[in-house]
Amino acid sequence: xxxxxxxxxxxxxxxxxxxxxxxxxxxxxxxxxxxxxxxxxxxxxxxxxxxxxxxxxxxxxxxxxxxxxxxxxxxxxxxxxxxxxxxxxxxxxxxxxxxxxxxxxxxxxxxxxxxxxxxxxxxxxxxxxxxxxxxxxxxxxxxxxxxxxxxxxxxxxxxxxxxxxxxxxxxxxxxxxxxxxxxxxxxxxxxxxxxxxxxxxxxxxxxxxxxxxxxxxxx
Amino acid sequence: xxxxxxxxxxxxxxxxxxxxxxxxxxxxxxxxxxxxxxxxxxxxxxxxxxxxxxxxxxxxxxxxxxxxxxxxxxxxxxxxxxxxxxxxxxxxxxxxxxxxxxxxxxxxxxxxxxxxxxxxxxxxxxxxxxxxxxxxxxxxxxxxxxxxxxxxxxxxxxxxxxxxxxxxxxxxxxxxxxxxxxxxxxxxxxxxxxxxxxxxxxxxxxxxxxxxxxxxxxx
Amino acid sequence: xxxxxxxxxxxxxxxxxxxxxxxxxxxxxxxxxxxxxxxxxxxxxxxxxxxxxxxxxxxxxxxxxxxxxxxxxxxxxxxxxxxxxxxxxxxxxxxxxxxxxxxxxxxxxxxxxxxxxxxxxxxxxxxxxxxxxxxxxxxxxxxxxxxxxxxxxxxxxxxxxxxxxxxxxxxxxxxxxxxxxxxxxxxxxxxxxxxxxxxxxxxxxxxxxxxxxxxxxxx
Amino acid sequence: xxxxxxxxxxxxxxxxxxxxxxxxxxxxxxxxxxxxxxxxxxxxxxxxxxxxxxxxxxxxxxxxxxxxxxxxxxxxxxxxxxxxxxxxxxxxxxxxxxxxxxxxxxxxxxxxxxxxxxxxxxxxxxxxxxxxxxxxxxxxxxxxxxxxxxxxxxxxxxxxxxxxxxxxxxxxxxxxxxxxxxxxxxxxxxxxxxxxxxxxxxxxxxxxxxxxxxxxxxx
DNA sequence: GATGAATGAGCCTTCATTCAT
DNA sequence: GATGAATGAAGGCTCATTCAT
Numbered sequence: 001x002x003x004x005x006x007x008x009x010x011x012x013x014x015x016x017x018x019x020x021x022x023x024x025x026x027x028x029x030x031x032x033x034x035x036x037x038x039x040x041x042x043x044x045x046x047x048x049x050x051x052x053x054x055x056x057x058x059x060x061x062x063x064x065x066x067x068x069x070x071x072x073x074x075x076x077x078x079x080x081x082x083x084x085x086x087x088x089x090x091x092x093x094x095x096x097x098x099x100x101x102x103x104x105x106x107x108x109x110x111x112x113x114x115x116x117x118x119x120x121x122x123x124x125x126x127x128x129x130x131x132x133x134x135x136x137x138x139x140x141x142x143x144x145x146x147x148x149x150x151x152x153x154x155x156x157x158x159x160x161x162x163x164x165x166x167x168x169x170x171x172x173x174x175x176x177x178x179x180x181x182x183x184x185x186x187x188x189x190x191x192x193x194x195x196x197x198x199x200x201x202x203x204x205x206x207x208x209x210x211x212x213x214x215x216x217x218x219x
Numbered sequence: 220x221x222x223x224x225x226x227x228x229x230x231x232x233x234x235x236x237x238x239x240x241x242x243x244x245x246x247x248x249x250x251x252x253x254x255x256x257x258x259x260x261x262x263x264x265x266x267x268x269x270x271x272x273x274x275x276x277x278x279x280x281x282x283x284x285x286x287x288x289x290x291x292x293x294x295x296x297x298x299x300x301x302x303x304x305x306x307x308x309x310x311x312x313x314x315x316x317x318x319x320x321x322x323x324x325x326x327x328x329x330x331x332x333x334x335x336x337x338x339x340x341x342x343x344x345x346x347x348x349x350x351x352x353x354x355x356x357x358x359x360x361x362x363x364x365x366x367x368x369x370x371x372x373x374x375x376x377x378x379x380x381x382x383x384x385x386x387x388x389x390x391x392x393x394x395x396x397x398x399x400x401x402x403x404x405x406x407x408x409x410x411x412x413x414x415x416x417x418x419x420x421x422x423x424x425x426x427x428x429x430x431x432x433x434x435x436x437x438x
Numbered sequence: 439x440x441x442x443x444x445x446x447x448x449x450x451x452x453x454x455x456x457x458x459x460x461x462x463x464x465x466x467x468x469x470x471x472x473x474x475x476x477x478x479x480x481x482x483x484x485x486x487x488x489x490x491x492x493x494x495x496x497x498x499x500x501x502x503x504x505x506x507x508x509x510x511x512x513x514x515x516x517x518x519x520x521x522x523x524x525x526x527x528x529x530x531x532x533x534x535x536x537x538x539x540x541x542x543x544x545x546x547x548x549x550x551x552x553x554x555x556x557x558x559x560x561x562x563x564x565x566x567x568x569x570x571x572x573x574x575x576x577x578x579x580x581x582x583x584x585x586x587x588x589x590x591x592x593x594x595x596x597x598x599x600x601x602x603x604x605x606x607x608x609x610x611x612x613x614x615x616x617x618x619x620x621x622x623x624x625x626x627x628x629x630x631x632x633x634x635x636x637x638x639x640x641x642x643x644x645x646x647x648x649x650x651x652x653x654x655x656x657x
Numbered sequence: 658x659x660x661x662x663x664x665x666x667x668x669x670x671x672x673x674x675x676x677x678x679x680x681x682x683x684x685x686x687x688x689x690x691x692x693x694x695x696x697x698x699x700x701x702x703x704x705x706x707x708x709x710x711x712x713x714x715x716x717x718x719x720x721x722x723x724x725x726x727x728x729x730x731x732x733x734x735x736x737x738x739x740x741x742x743x744x745x746x747x748x749x750x751x752x753x754x755x756x757x758x759x760x761x762x763x764x765x766x767x768x769x770x771x772x773x774x775x776x777x778x779x780x781x782x783x784x785x786x787x788x789x790x791x792x793x794x795x796x797x798x799x800x801x802x803x804x805x806x807x808x809x810x811x812x813x814x815x816x817x818x819x820x821x822x823x824x825x826x827x828x829x830x831x832x833x834x835x836x837x838x839x840x841x842x843x844x845x846x847x848x849x850x851x852x853x854x855x856x857x858x859x860x861x862x863x864x865x866x867x868x869x870x871x872x873x874x875x876x
Numbered sequence: 877g878a879t880g881a882a883t884g885a886g887c888c889t890t891c892a893t894t895c896a897t
Numbered sequence: 898g899a900t901g902a903a904t905g906a907a908g909g910c911t912c913a914t915t916c917a918t
Contacts, residue, residue, distance in 0.1 A: 039349030041260035055900045119348040126345010129338040129404045130258030168421045179394020185348045202387045206425040236881050274883045477787030479698035493879045557786040564783010567776040567842045568696030606859045610833050617832020623786045640825045644863040674902050712904045
């Protein structure tokens, strides 16, 4: 506990004071953990503080209120999610088919698709129905995502000479990912991550002439 | 609401005491309403009692605890859901194609697919991740449902001479319905019930050679 | 449960309706049991009704309130206690020495000195300090008892030519019985009833020249 | 009570926050007062908090539950009782006769023998019969006490050449003190503290050849 | 007389929030 | 910045009491 007299260059000791943003990130990460473990309804400020290894007074200092802490946590998850698929798509190049595959697989990126994050997302979804302020961040995660996957479906149709309804197809792909996520959270004996990926690819293949037939799901 | 000065022959006057099961049903219905409106986390016993027009003591009298009231509510929803699709399938006859259509559309039956029930389901899903006792009732609603839709997919494949993976296809159909439900709850400007049905049919058509191409979604 | 059509002369079946006083006695006996088991603080009307095998509505019907039920229970115990030592003394004849012995042993009469009754007495004592209405019934059980044991001590002094203070001696004998009772209730490994009797006799012998030296404690 | 307009240098102002142990002691003292006044059964957390001049939330903060608060109060009384007679005996020197006198009189020490403490003890005794967890602390207050008074009785017998049963004698002395305490609590018109002391000494004299015949009870 | 559903006051407890140090 | 004691609103639960049947 004692810190006075600490020798210079003791890097393993967490500093007594940290930059604002680091503390905030630390607390948000703790919030995700607690929501995942306890559920939304039974998440308390003390749990969050204890998980972060901080005093509970600090949580209010940095986030003003529990309401705000939870909202900021959702905003963080939402931004992280957005950044993740944006990066994946950017890396995929200009080809719609590559972009769609990148988009579909992005949700299974290990930084995003952790048990804690899946649980936290589920918890926020459950509350969103009665919390207008959560809705536009939870509904489909991300309006830009919806717009983009629709665009891709249109481009795929054009490229492949198909005429399926891109709105419905993109919706099915989106909710399939969502549903697979929920399965991973909820099912007593859930299937593997590879099987989850395979399921999403199976859906995409059904609408786009099997173009993803040679994908390796283990990646 | 007022009853004073009730004219002679006012048969609508609710009896002060009711049979146990009727009161339980009444309280469960109130619980669904409150969860839908307030969300799981902010549902209180007083809300439930007030919504049912009863004293809060009665809720504990019939359900012993809040925990138990919520569990019984989930069990009720689960049983209701199960009974609904079972009835729909039974009515559809022996043809797998008719049975699958009946199954897919059953979830949109007006008795099941009300805003209150959708919201309540969402709320329970959100909690299920951290409540093992909820999981087997929420996971996929219903293990029998999963088994049955898989069987139907196998039969459809046989009949239509297809060889898609029935596990993955049935999973996609299931989560598509789930996802469409969540959309109806969560999206700021959700689409219509017909569009919801159409989306599910679109998914089924993609896997089963368009056999449902002539379905009327408005029914 | 069914009682209709009961053949004449079925004495083993408790009658649907009982005389007032029998029901009251039945409920008081149940109250003693419950207080003994649960303690005063955690005794509830429902416990009493359940122990008596009756509906809890009946308890209020017969006793108007919990407060009154408890008071009447104490009055019953008090009257029973009084009647017991009165009868014992009456049976002992006119000799003060025999009367004192009868009085001291009366408290160990099997009708009085049961675990349930001892516990119930302890519970009422504990409450008496803050309940003026209990005090004169609990303090020394019974003012007549105090007066009588003092009289006996005076008579014993006269007969034996002693001059100990009869007030203090009678007080010591009284509280010794009380204390032995409490021990039987409270001590983890209490001593036997014979040892309890022996202890009281030992006290009496100390003040009255060993006149009770040949008493058989096992009786 | 009022503090507004407090003059400069008002040192009596209680600090808003206190060390944990001080607050605990303060709350235990308040609990004793409330039990004494209301009895065990009607003691509420709010009463305790109000008596201590603190918010009710603080009681749970320091004691977690009512159950625990009451248990810790009993443990405190028990420890206090033990420390009191230990100190009295230590001060009395090595002579068994002096030690026994010190032990018998210790229970009337003004720090121990206050109306509030006597009432609280009575209340706990009353509950102990149905609370195993209270029993070993209430039974005879203190197993060490029992052992010690027995030892003293043996030593007194040896010194005085007597052969009374030390177990029964020590038991009578112990329950006489207990009974006198209960009298002070319970009797409508209880006798004085001096008379209480005199009664105990009278008992001791009866068993030990009047060795305490010259004691001044007023001390 | 007897029943048990219904009521509501009162209690214990939790927990978000404040604030002196 | 950081801490943790302190507050008090709010909620779950118990249980004595009532009352229609």
